[in-house]
Amino acid sequence: MSKKTSKGTHPAKPSAAATPSAPSSSTAPEAGARMPAPGLDEKASRVLHAARRWFPAAGIVLAIVLGSTHGVGLAVLVLAATALLLAVSAIWASLQVLAGDRPEGIEHAIPLTLAGGEIEQKASLLRALKDLEFERSLGKISEQDYEDLKRTYRARAKQVLQQLDKQNEAARREAERLADEYLASRGLVQKGNDASEAARDAGARPEPALQDRRVCGACGTDNEGDARFCKKCGSPMNAKVDESEVGSDAS
Amino acid sequence: MLQSMPDLGTSLLLTALVLAGYTFALAVASANGRPRMLAAARLAAYGTSSLIATTILVLAYAFVSHDFRISYVARYSDRSMPVGYLIAALWGGQDGSLLWWLFLLSGFTASVVFWLRGRYVALQPYVIATLMVITMFFEVVMIFAADPFATNTFGTPMDGSGLNPLLQNIYMTIHPPSLYMGFVACSVPFAFAMAALISGRLDNEWIVAVRQWMLLAWLFLSIGNALGMLWAYVELGWGGYWAWDPVENASLLPWLSATAYVHSTMLQERRSMVKIWNLFLISLTFFLTIFGTFLTRSGVIASVHSFAQSEIGTYFLWFLGFIAATSAALIVWRLPRLRAEASIESPWSREAAFVANNWALLGATVFVAVATTFPITSKALLHETVTVGPTFFNRWMVPVGLTIFLLMGLAPLFGWRKTSPKAVRTGFVFPLGAALLTAVVHAAVGHRFGYPAIVVSDPVVSGPVGSVLQRVGSTVPVITSSLAALNLTVVIQEFWRGVMARRKATGENPLAALVGLVGKARRRYGGYVVHFGITLMFIGFLGQAWGVRGEVSLKAGESYTIDGITLRFTGVRHEADTAKEMLFADIAVTDRSGKDRGVLSPAKFAYRSRPDQPTTEIAVLHSMREDLYLVVGSVDQAAGRMTLQAHVNPLVSWIWVGVIVLVFGAAISLWPEVSLSQVGAWGYARMAATTLAGTLLALLLAALPASAYAFGGQSRWTARPQATASGAAQAAPIQAPSGSRR
Numbered sequence: 001m002s003k004k005t006s007k008g009t010h011p012a013k014p015s016a017a018a019t020p021s022a023p024s025s026s027t028a029p030e031a032g033a034r035m036p037a038p039g040l041d042e043k044a045s046r047v048l049h050a051a052r053r054w055f056p057a058a059g060i061v062l063a064i065v066l067g068s069t070h071g072v073g074l075a076v077l078v079l080a081a082t083a084l085l086l087a088v089s090a091i092w093a094s095l096q097v098l099a100g101d102r103p104e105g106i107e108h109a110i111p112l113t114l115a116g117g118e119i120e121q122k123a124s125l126l127r128a129l130k131d132l133e134f135e136r137s138l139g140k141i142s143e144q145d146y147e148d149l150k151r152t153y154r155a156r157a158k159q160v161l162q163q164l165d166k167q168n169e170a171a172r173r174e175a176e177r178l179a180d181e182y183l184a185s186r187g188l189v190q191k192g193n194d195a196s197e198a199a200r201d202a203g204a205r206p207e208p209a210l211q212d213r214r215v216c217g218a219c220g221t222d223n224e225g226d227a228r229f230c231k232k233c234g235s236p237m238n239a240k241v242d243e244s245e246v247g248s249d250a251s
Numbered sequence: 252m253l254q255s256m257p258d259l260g261t262s263l264l265l266t267a268l269v270l271a272g273y274t275f276a277l278a279v280a281s282a283n284g285r286p287r288m289l290a291a292a293r294l295a296a297y298g299t300s301s302l303i304a305t306t307i308l309v310l311a312y313a314f315v316s317h318d319f320r321i322s323y324v325a326r327y328s329d330r331s332m333p334v335g336y337l338i339a340a341l342w343g344g345q346d347g348s349l350l351w352w353l354f355l356l357s358g359f360t361a362s363v364v365f366w367l368r369g370r371y372v373a374l375q376p377y378v379i380a381t382l383m384v385i386t387m388f389f390e391v392v393m394i395f396a397a398d399p400f401a402t403n404t405f406g407t408p409m410d411g412s413g414l415n416p417l418l419q420n421i422y423m424t425i426h427p428p429s430l431y432m433g434f435v436a437c438s439v440p441f442a443f444a445m446a447a448l449i450s451g452r453l454d455n456e457w458i459v460a461v462r463q464w465m466l467l468a469w470l471f472l473s474i475g476n477a478l479g480m481l482w483a484y485v486e487l488g489w490g491g492y493w494a495w496d497p498v499e500n501a502s503l504l505p506w507l508s509a510t511a512y513v514h515s516t517m518l519q520e521r522r523s524m525v526k527i528w529n530l531f532l533i534s535l536t537f538f539l540t541i542f543g544t545f546l547t548r549s550g551v552i553a554s555v556h557s558f559a560q561s562e563i564g565t566y567f568l569w570f571l572g573f574i575a576a577t578s579a580a581l582i583v584w585r586l587p588r589l590r591a592e593a594s595i596e597s598p599w600s601r602e603a604a605f606v607a608n609n610w611a612l613l614g615a616t617v618f619v620a621v622a623t624t625f626p627i628t629s630k631a632l633l634h635e636t637v638t639v640g641p642t643f644f645n646r647w648m649v650p651v652g653l654t655i656f657l658l659m660g661l662a663p664l665f666g667w668r669k670t671s672p673k674a675v676r677t678g679f680v681f682p683l684g685a686a687l688l689t690a691v692v693h694a695a696v697g698h699r700f701g702y703p704a705i706v707v708s709d710p711v712v713s714g715p716v717g718s719v720l721q722r723v724g725s726t727v728p729v730i731t732s733s734l735a736a737l738n739l740t741v742v743i744q745e746f747w748r749g750v751m752a753r754r755k756a757t758g759e760n761p762l763a764a765l766v767g768l769v770g771k772a773r774r775r776y777g778g779y780v781v782h783f784g785i786t787l788m789f790i791g792f793l794g795q796a797w798g799v800r801g802e803v804s805l806k807a808g809e810s811y812t813i814d815g816i817t818l819r820f821t822g823v824r825h826e827a828d829t830a831k832e833m834l835f836a837d838i839a840v841t842d843r844s845g846k847d848r849g850v851l852s853p854a855k856f857a858y859r860s861r862p863d864q865p866t867t868e869i870a871v872l873h874s875m876r877e878d879l880y881l882v883v884g885s886v887d888q889a890a891g892r893m894t895l896q897a898h899v900n901p902l903v904s905w906i907w908v909g910v911i912v913l914v915f916g917a918a919i920s921l922w923p924e925v926s927l928s929q930v931g932a933w934g935y936a937r938m939a940a941t942t943l944a945g946t947l948l949a950l951l952l953a954a955l956p957a958s959a960y961a962f963g964g965q966s967r968w969t970a971r972p973q974a975t976a977s978g979a980a981q982a983a984p985i986q987a988p989s990g991s992r993r
């Protein structure tokens with residue numbers, strides 16, 4: 001409630017503006033426009049936060065205790081008072097966010113820009129792929145249909161994964177920067193390694209070592225070392241069928 | 252008693268309306284990519300929900316403290332009512348039930364806002380805005396037309412009028428909340444559909460988002476409908492559980508369309524088909540929930556549920572028009588982006604089976620809706636009110652229901668796109684074989700056990716159509732039993748094949764393979780369990796075909812035999828408590844084998860608050876084979892004579908068992924599919940606990956009737972062994988038992 005919210009302490013994250021889902025960063029200056037409430041330090045703020053969190057539970061417990069000693073009427077009144085205070089607290093917090101007295105605007109903005117629905121989309125498509133494998137194992141679907149459907153699902157999964165990568169790009173860069181700084185502070189790498197930064201900026205990923213790669217037995221295509229299916233023909237890379245491929249659907 | 256309680260309540264309603272408007276404005280403003288606005292809207296949504304909770308708690312306090320200054324409290328409670336019924340009276344009348352609707356909606360709104368934290372950012376503003384529009388509608392209706400805090404015009408009475416005796420039972424306390432939970436939960440998928448349409452994000456995103464919410468709504472609609480059947484069975488005293496009453500129908504309608512949706516959503520998820528259809532079904536389901544509330548609350552059609560005619564009907568009609576117009580306009584606006592990316596390639600595919608199932612369910616929805624509203628439409632068009640009776644519904648809905656039952660059995664056997672000839676051979680042989688074998692066995696030996704395969708019924712309509720319907724109706728028993736066999740075999744076969752495939756892959760023992768199989772594919776196998784539950788319910792419905800009914804006037808000591816069961820009237824017993832006078836007719840029961848089954852005591856209750864409205868209290872002897880259901884018509888205590896209605900209802904208990912299985916299956920489907928690595932141990936535990944709590948609530952709701960039976964068995968109709976008196980007088984039947992199983 002009274003966290004420091006000056007411009008310096010909560011700058012607008014570039015990530016907030018970098019994604020299509022929450023493209024605006026115009027609220028950033030508003031976020032730090034007010035000073036913290038006087039007389040409340042960080043510790044008091046944490047106490048207030050915890051109190052707000054446990055307040056409903058405390059109200060319910062008090063209602064049960066008073067209900068058993070003074071009758072149902074008083075218990076209902078205590079519950080009503082608890083709900084009313086919660087309502088006032090939530091509306092007050094909402095107005096604070098709107099006025100810029102509260103950092104939630106920015107704190108919410110960061111998780112808001114992270115992927116949410118896409119993760120479920122990805123999970124849904126992976127389930128669909130596993131379901132397809134399951135149906136093939138039961139003989140409910142022909143090989144041709146299996147291949148066609150698999151191709152469709154994989155294409156959609158690829159789109160979702162690209163979207164996820166795009167959304168997480170800013171956060172990934174920030175994480176890598178922090179990691180580099182940490183490693184540099186420990187003297188493990190040289191700060192400002194131009195080659196690695198250039199590669200990172202270009203979005204390049206380190207190539208796996210040669211011994212990590214595998215060749216498909218069916219079509220001879222070179223695959224990553226951890227591939228379970230050939231990226232070209234879809235044949236299993238292992239002779240043994242993985243446990244998770246059987247019955248792993250959601251429909 | 253607080254002096255300003257009525258004013259406080261009305262002020263809270265007004266404030267909640269303002270807050271809902273504030274939240275709506277913030278949500279709409281945040282749609283422009285303003286995270287701060289969205290954060291404020293989310294907090295405001297919590298605030299609005301909390302204030303609505305405060306409002307209903309204030310009303311609850313008014314009931315508990317007997318604040319009869321408030322008209323609603325005075326009309327629906329009195330000082331003799333226990334606390335449980337005082338709380339249940341919250342939804343016992345029109346005004347309070349609207350507030351209850353709103354309270355449940357606010358609970359769902361807070362849950363959705365919490366669930367949406369950090370996900371579906373582009374949809375969130377519109378989801379919150381839509382939910383706020385619905386909230387504002389109910390606020391407006393209450394403030395302007397049905398204020399539950401309105402005071403009495405002619406001063407404060409000393410005592411209230413009391414709750415309608417029909418509503419003073421255990422089902423009243425659990426049936427409306429459960430049904431309303433289902434109704435209100437449909438608002439969430441509707442809000443997502445609107446959000447997808449307005450934002451233009453029409454891919455699978457919203458479909459995945461609403462999956463669990465729709466299943467939850469469907470589960471509560473199922474439980475609510477089942478409890479409604481049970482309430483009708485034990486409280487209305489006409490011997491059946493479904494009378495095609497307008498309000499029963501109104502709660503069935505959204506269940507039918509929601510059932511269609513939970514199947515058609517798979518078509519969009521897997522094949523990117525039927526996008527418009529899914530949006531239509533979601534909108535229709537929500538429309539039907541409001542329509543159901545309208546029918547129940549407006550009193551526009553005569554029903555056992557209807558409240559007095561009131562002006563809220565106009566508000567509801569406007570809102571229904573608004574929902575229909577907005578949904579239709581948005582769908583038409585987005586038509587170019589709603590094209591299917593695939594089509595049905597073969598009639599022997601799961602897609603085709605799902606589409607057929609959807610059409611059958613939608614056909615049933617339209618039929619029930621048209622027939623239910625026929626009194627209104629006939630009055631408008633023909634200037635006379637024509638009411639459609641249960642016989643008409645049964646005659647037409649039975650073939651439709653059996654078609655859906657058949658499709659339910661066949662659909663799991665098909666694969667996506669097309670089913671290969673080999674798959675047809677391996678998949679269809681056993682189920683079809685089982686269905687044929689059952690039909691033959693039933694036809695050959697069914698009558699020996701009292702379950703004949705063919706039961707000839709009277710024609711309902713004249714002409715060739717009537718003749719066809721009559722013939723179809725006569726064969727319903729054998730068709731239903733064979734379709735039940737088909738469905739059971741399909742479910743068993745699907746589990747068997749899955750376990751075998753998994754064992755082959757993993758080498759697990761059968762039990763481990765079964766657990767692993769269900770754990771890895773909860774939605775699929777939970778769905779099969781639901782199919783199993785529905786099959787059991789159909790077996791229960793089938794029993795209606797062999798039901799026997801009789802009515803008789805008996806003097807003390809006389810006996811009456813129905814379907815081989817002897818009922819001996821031993822006399823009238825009078826009891827009283829603080830709330831009512833009770834007249835019990837004690838009837839000793841002897842079953843077909845001559846075994847004494849105790850005494851059943853159907854009764855007439857006269858509540859002191861409503862002495863002119865005596866209620867009929869039934870007595871039932873339950874078993875899995877049949878229920879013996881006794882209703883006392885009239886009692887002449889002085890002459891020691893009474894009229895008795897006796898019903899032998901075969902297989903009814905299977906319906907309630909089916910409902911429990913259905914809830915279990917739906918709970919399996921609802922179990923969260925998140926991984927430990929994704930949300931962490933605490934997150935997973937929280938999700939699992941939430942689902943477990945929801946499931947337990949559902950199971951509790953579904954299982955409560957069992958305890959109610961036990962409770963009722965002790966308090967209302969004590970079944971105690973009693974020797975059969977000799978020299979029983981011959982029964983004087985008023986009406987011969989209709990239908991005979993022997």
